[in-house]
Amino acid sequence: MAAQGVGNEDRAIARRGIMLVVSSPSGAGKTTLTRNLIETEEHITLSVSVTTRVRRPSEIDGVHYHFISKRQFEIMRSSDQLLEWAEVHGNCYGTPREPVERALAAGRDVLFDIDWQGALQLYERMRADVVSVFVLPPSAAELKARLERRAEDSEEIIASRLKNAAEEIAHWPEYDYVLVNRDLDKSFTRLRSILTTERLKRVNRADLEGFVGTLLDGLKAITV
Amino acid sequence: MAAQGVGNEDRAIARRGIMLVVSSPSGAGKTTLTRNLIETEEHITLSVSVTTRVRRPSEIDGVHYHFISKRQFEIMRSSDQLLEWAEVHGNCYGTPREPVERALAAGRDVLFDIDWQGALQLYERMRADVVSVFVLPPSAAELKARLERRAEDSEEIIASRLKNAAEEIAHWPEYDYVLVNRDLDKSFTRLRSILTTERLKRVNRADLEGFVGTLLDGLKAITV
Numbered sequence: 001m002a003a004q005g006v007g008n009e010d011r012a013i014a015r016r017g018i019m020l021v022v023s024s025p026s027g028a029g030k031t032t033l034t035r036n037l038i039e040t041e042e043h044i045t046l047s048v049s050v051t052t053r054v055r056r057p058s059e060i061d062g063v064h065y066h067f068i069s070k071r072q073f074e075i076m077r078s079s080d081q082l083l084e085w086a087e088v089h090g091n092c093y094g095t096p097r098e099p100v101e102r103a104l105a106a107g108r109d110v111l112f113d114i115d116w117q118g119a120l121q122l123y124e125r126m127r128a129d130v131v132s133v134f135v136l137p138p139s140a141a142e143l144k145a146r147l148e149r150r151a152e153d154s155e156e157i158i159a160s161r162l163k164n165a166a167e168e169i170a171h172w173p174e175y176d177y178v179l180v181n182r183d184l185d186k187s188f189t190r191l192r193s194i195l196t197t198e199r200l201k202r203v204n205r206a207d208l209e210g211f212v213g214t215l216l217d218g219l220k221a222i223t224v
Numbered sequence: 225m226a227a228q229g230v231g232n233e234d235r236a237i238a239r240r241g242i243m244l245v246v247s248s249p250s251g252a253g254k255t256t257l258t259r260n261l262i263e264t265e266e267h268i269t270l271s272v273s274v275t276t277r278v279r280r281p282s283e284i285d286g287v288h289y290h291f292i293s294k295r296q297f298e299i300m301r302s303s304d305q306l307l308e309w310a311e312v313h314g315n316c317y318g319t320p321r322e323p324v325e326r327a328l329a330a331g332r333d334v335l336f337d338i339d340w341q342g343a344l345q346l347y348e349r350m351r352a353d354v355v356s357v358f359v360l361p362p363s364a365a366e367l368k369a370r371l372e373r374r375a376e377d378s379e380e381i382i383a384s385r386l387k388n389a390a391e392e393i394a395h396w397p398e399y400d401y402v403l404v405n406r407d408l409d410k411s412f413t414r415l416r417s418i419l420t421t422e423r424l425k426r427v428n429r430a431d432l433e434g435f436v437g438t439l440l441d442g443l444k445a446i447t448v
Contacts (some may be wrong), residue, residue: 013404136435140442159447166443172436177424180237180435193420200401200414211360211404212396218364219390223383 013211015202017104019126020044020195021112021119021175024135025165027147029181033135034113036188041195044109047100050076053091066096084114084121095122104129109195116171123174131198133191134175137165138182237435239426241328243350244268244419245336245343245399248359249389251371253405257359258337260412265419268333271324274300277315290320308338308345319346328353333419340395347398355422357415358399361389362406 024030038046051065052073061067068076073092076082085094095112103110112122122130137143143165147158172178177194181187248254262270274290276297285291292300297316300306309318319336327334336346346354361367367389371382396402401418405411 136439140439140446143443144446162443162447166440166447169436169440169443172432173429177421178427178432179424190420190424193417194424196414196417197401197421200403200418203402205397208396208402212393215360215364216390216393219367219386219393222364222368223386223390 013207014204015107015199016129016204017043017107018109018195018198018202019100019104019112019122019130020109020198021114021122021130021132022135022191023115023119023132023168023171023175024181025137025143025168026161027143027150027165028135028137029146029184029187030113030135032184033181033188033191034111037191037195038111041109041192043107044111044195045103046111046113047095049093049095050082051091051093053093065093083125084118086115086117109199116168116174119171119174131177131194132175133177133179133194134172135187136169136172136178136180138180237431238428239331239423240353240428241267241331242333242419242422242426243324243328243336243346243354244333244422245338245346245354245356246359246415247339247343247356247392247395247399248405249361249367249392250385251367251374251389252359252361253370253408253411254337254359256408257405257412257415258335261415261419262335265333265416267331268335268419269327270335270337271319273317273319274306275315275317277317307349308342310339310341333423340392340398343395343398355401355418356399357401357403357418358396359411360393360396360402360404362404 022030022034034046038044048062049065050068050073052068052070053065055061055065055067059065059067070092073085073094076094076096077085077092081097082094083097083100085092087093095114095118100110112118114122119130119132123132137146140162144158144162147153147161153161179187179190246254246258258270262268272286272288272290274292274297276292276294279285279289279291283289283291294316297309297318300318300320301309301316305321306318307321307324309316311317319338319342324334336342338346343354343356347356361370364386368382368386371377371385377385403411403414
């Protein structure tokens with residue numbers, strides 16, 4: 001089964017999937033980077049959170065979020081079905097455990113677009129599976145300019161995003177990798193490289209041992 | 225100075241260079257992979273060994289080897305100017321220390337095309353700087369076919385290369401990364417990814433701290 005291998009050509013050598021966590025302040029380019037990664041890379045899927053907040057007209061249930069009731073959320077939380085969760089402005093958000101466990105065991109990677117608090121909770125539960133990347137803007141002025149260029153938010157919201165940015169950025173030392181996103185193409189190449197390289201590390205060494213055993217037997221047979 | 229940065233766009237954040245060691249049995253594709261890497265990547269140079277053997281007509285002094293006398297070699301070896309050395313069929317080979325130290329300090333990477341014995345000596349002296357990659361052929365039959373396709377060697381030499389291959393391959397567990405070279409393009413992408421990712425790790429955290437400090441000061445100034 002191709003999904004279990006490092007790639008199509010390494011079918012025989014299984015690996016466990018990676019939990020790739022990407023965090024950044026709003027406007028640093030995280031969403032573009034992660035969307036490009038999902039579109040370009042095979043064997044990686046975006047983790048879809050559950051939320052108790054009301055669905056916006058532009059959102060699709062099961063794609064942007066799984067929209068659930070407060071009661072359903074409480075059941076999931078209390079029965080340890082959430083890998084991480086948070087309450088923001090009275091709404092609850094969380095990452096369901098089961099699809100993540102299933103993907104990792106099948107050698108598929110899971111991408112998490114979450115903040116430092118979510119990352120911390122994933123560390124606490126599954127540190128060995130997590131590879132974390134923090135995306136920094138090149139400068140404060142550039143971050144502000146990007147938020148203004150998006151033309152999505154009012155001046156007030158932009159000011160609050162910039163304040164939140166400082167809080168989020170303070171957590172960069174907790175991440176495995178830091179990308180300074182000056183150039184989107186270069187940052188994307190680096191993000192892909194991290195994924196490719198970490199996949200090589202997660203190759204099952206026992207499987208590789210079997211592979212090399214067969215290789216050495218083969219050499220013995222043809223050099224006798 | 226661009227050579228000190230992670231790339232042109234990260235000039236402010238210095239890093240120490242990497243010693244990228246690539247080993248494999250003859251015919252596994254190592255030479256093609258390392259040559260492509262030198263041609264494609266900036267800020268990496270191939271380590272040129274010294275040798276006491278006679279220069280072949282096709283070889284250029286200073287490019288393929290530095291050709292030196294036995295006496296010169298002995299002086300280098302005894303005064304600790306060699307990072308690793310070996311004697312093969314009565315000829316001495318070694319890696320001069322000085323150009324490597326100079327490159328690493330300037331943030332340039334150095335590529336080593338050496339066998340497991342050389343890799344082991346580099347580990348002993350500079351483990352923290354070394355990233356090592358072992359390239360495996362996909363099968364014994366394919367290795368033999370590749371050696372025959374090269375049409376460089378007699379049947380006898382091919383047989384001896386295959387015997388040496390088994391000895392070299394037995395050392396794969398000592399390497400940081402293992403590439404099964406089924407497809408040259410894919411293996412090359414992986415080798416580049418290892419270099420890119422390890423470069424991100426070697427970024428000077430103190431420099432990054434300074435960068436984030438400036439970023440946070442900037443945010444403070446525009447959100448007051």
